[in-house]
Amino acid sequence: MKLNIALLAGDGIGPEVINQAVKVSNAIAKKFNHQITWTSALTGAAAIDAVGEPYPDTTHEICMAADAVLFGAIGHPRFDNDPKAKVRPEQGLLKMRQKLGLYANVRPTFTFPSLIDNSPLKRERIEGTDIIILRELTGGIYFGARGRLDDGNTAFDTCTYTRAEVQRLAKLGFEMAMTRSKKLCCVDKANVLETSRLWRETVQDMEKDYPEVTVSYEFVDAVAMRLVQWPNSYDVLITENLFGDILTDEASVISGSMGLMPSASVGIHTSLYEPIHGSYPQAAGKDIANPLATVLSAAMMFEDAFGLKEEAELIREVVNKSLAEGVVTEDLAGKNKAYKTSEVGDWLAKNI
Ligand code: IPM
Ligand code: MG
Numbered sequence: 001m002k003l004n005i006a007l008l009a010g011d012g013i014g015p016e017v018i019n020q021a022v023k024v025s026n027a028i029a030k031k032f033n034h035q036i037t038w039t040s041a042l043t044g045a046a047a048i049d050a051v052g053e054p055y056p057d058t059t060h061e062i063c064m065a066a067d068a069v070l071f072g073a074i075g076h077p078r079f080d081n082d083p084k085a086k087v088r089p090e091q092g093l094l095k096m097r098q099k100l101g102l103y104a105n106v107r108p109t110f111t112f113p114s115l116i117d118n119s120p121l122k123r124e125r126i127e128g129t130d131i132i133i134l135r136e137l138t139g140g141i142y143f144g145a146r147g148r149l150d151d152g153n154t155a156f157d158t159c160t161y162t163r164a165e166v167q168r169l170a171k172l173g174f175e176m177a178m179t180r181s182k183k184l185c186c187v188d189k190a191n192v193l194e195t196s197r198l199w200r201e202t203v204q205d206m207e208k209d210y211p212e213v214t215v216s217y218e219f220v221d222a223v224a225m226r227l228v229q230w231p232n233s234y235d236v237l238i239t240e241n242l243f244g245d246i247l248t249d250e251a252s253v254i255s256g257s258m259g260l261m262p263s264a265s266v267g268i269h270t271s272l273y274e275p276i277h278g279s280y281p282q283a284a285g286k287d288i289a290n291p292l293a294t295v296l297s298a299a300m301m302f303e304d305a306f307g308l309k310e311e312a313e314l315i316r317e318v319v320n321k322s323l324a325e326g327v328v329t330e331d332l333a334g335k336n337k338a339y340k341t342s343e344v345g346d347w348l349a350k351n352i
Helices: 014-032 042-053 057-065 091-099 113-118 163-179 194-209 220-229 240-255 292-307 309-322 341-351
Strands: 003-012 035-040 070-075 106-112 130-136 146-147 154-157 183-188 215-217 235-238 262-266 271-275
Touching: 003 014, 003 042, 003 057, 014 035, 014 070, 014 292, 014 309, 035 057, 035 235, 042 091, 057 091, 070 292, 106 163, 106 240, 113 309, 130 163, 130 240, 146 235, 163 183, 163 194, 163 235, 183 220, 183 240, 194 215, 215 220, 235 240, 262 292, 271 292, 292 309, 292 341, 309 341
Parallel strands: 003 035, 003 070, 070 271, 130 235, 183 215, 183 235
Antiparallel strands: 106 130, 106 262, 146 154, 262 271
16 A cells, blocks of 8 residues: 655654654555655744744645644744744644644543553553543634733633534544444533533534433533543543643543553544654653654554554554563663663564
8 A cells, every 4th residue: 555644753852753653654564565655844843943934834735645644743942931932833733733624633541551550540540441532623712812902911712612613523422432332421611611511512412313322421620530530431532622632631641651642633634643742852862752652643543544454453562562571761661771762663663
């Protein structure tokens, strides 16, 4: 099969972790006789430095022409400490989501048997966790009108949702629930927010189309608590943009390391696969960052974008093997030998 993949390494540790996913993908291509064409493009602070903006049109064209986008990370401390900066790397990510129509962010959270004790949560609470948070990604407060009032001392951000936006996200949630345990949780704040009441009303109307799915409606503050208390009580959760941003970081704690969890963003145009962690600038260039979240994002890409399940399974299998055999970066090594980012990538490729 011919696979045309756009490669957006981005900032910080992005290029280092992306390189390992490329090694692993190339090993898969060799083994299963696929031809991958990688096309690199600039995003984030790297793009601001080169051409003055974080998601240049040339990058968008490359993404549109590709079958899938593999993405590293975005963000640079130079901008974080400057609230007055006019252009920020994160704007590139938001523009990319919007222009590619990536309205759904799929973030699985699961545990690795060999790493259960790395989680700050008790083994009996998290063992066997397998949940998916489906976050709306191109609406809500992230994209509503914002600004300052004349005196500069008052600021506002607005949250807007249309019924159609809720429907298309919820449809994915119902369909995903149908392929799993047929349990769906709609996370909102309908006791306070009008947008949440629209979410609840819309999802309630859709229930009749999926009679086999049991839907629960829960407030986001309660979910934030239950997610770490009894993650196993959930399966598929759907929620709006900002709630999803917060809950997905919280959920990553269950797996024991942010360096492990992959994600997919899907919607109207090309789908995008990326680790959920950020650009980890303190580690940039040191060859110490954990590449597994990016490698597992590549596995999601093989399976979801190209329908190559066996290839995806093999990647997951060698990742599990590397964890079981302790071929891991310093975040997971504990007192044992820590491998370099590039060494983990080489090991995975060799084992494929
Ligand atoms: C994420 C990140 C982004 C977000 C930032 C970098 C803009 O936190 O992908 O979760 O808030 O969506
Ligand atoms: Mg986030």
